Amino acid sequence: MSQVQPFTTNALLDVSGDFPVLDQEVHGRPLVYLDSAASAQQPAAVIDTVAAYHRNDHANVHRGVHTLSERATEAYEGARDKIQAFINANSRREIVLTSGTTESINLVAQSYCRPQLKPGNKVLITQLEHHSNFVPWQLVCEQTGADLLIAPIDRRGQLDLERLQELMTEDVFLLAVGHVSNALGTVNPIQDIVGWAKQRDIKVLVDGAQGVPHMAIDVADIGCDFYAFSGHKMFGPTGTGVLYGREALLDDMPPWQGGGDMILEVRLDGTVFNDLPYKFEAGTPNISGVIGLGAAIDYLNAIGMDRIAAHEHVLLEYMMGKLSDVDGVRLIGTAESKTSVQSFMLGDIHPHDLGTILDHQGVAIRTGHHCAMPVMDFFEIPGTARASLAIYNSSDDVDRLIAAVEKARHIFA
């Protein structure tokens, strides 16, 4: 008999009606979207804001005296202010707008680390990282002769915190660590980790791609030097992202890319760079996307990040319990502290086959290595099936997932 109790709670949100894309059938079944860790859906409020901008206000930013350019600039810079408040940064100068987490991390690797790293220096990461928080460090270590250290994980998919601290030696220049694992849902004790690094004068970048959509983020409280995240995982448009950086560090960093908008003056014999944060924003930015990201933040604030976290917590517990009740299911990632993501295997069925069968029942999950091959290597598997939750998911969605997995089990029996 199932050990999971029937679903009775009123802690849950009911906002799926805000997301037009969810109102459709896939293969003749109502869509159940459980792939928000890859990219979250957008509420009508975001879609409408972007459309209204294109209908009424579009022009380039920071360069026109005409009305449309002023409107576009105001909306774009207004979004920056919303982001600053949302993560409690000290100043809008600390909010660099990028194309996503990937670009934000590469910016730090190339502009902050590359000019300073020397042979013998170390960059410390963990085995839990997404490739975006892995490969940029491999590259910059190759470019500079620095060494890359990798902190190990345990069978539950948690960081080995003792080993991590041992690896924080004085020649470590920077620690780059995820807030939440995209493959396993592990929530790292980020404040503790940053605290240990600070005691040793190690700078810290936090990959917050999977943190920001699921919990209130306060960069002042976390105490990190850099925090990177993506708009499209927090119900905003694709091609938007943020690098929060401490002002004193950003000030000392050279520009990463050259072009329009990042300069104050260009002369034949040299260039004076723009102030923060524009020094890091060369070229015409993703104006409509950033304005849409501002609308996504309004949407999240209106619901409240604490309610979102509570909703997802209840739903994740329910999903983990139900999944582990299915014969032949093995959960991958059972950390004590988790959010919104569950990876699993069903017997020896290849995750891609499982994902295809689920899709035919209208259930969208992600399968494969989730851009976290080092995590898969640790568990000695090629990949997993991964169901990831967001504010618009319900216990019915979890029940549909379970029914679909049961069906797959019967097909392969």
Ligand code: 7TS
């Ligand atoms: N870091 C983490 C922890 C992520 O989950 C992702 C994307 C990235 C960085 C890169 O973000 P991007 O917006 O720059 O691409 N994660 C996933 C995923 O889990 N499935 O598809 C993309």
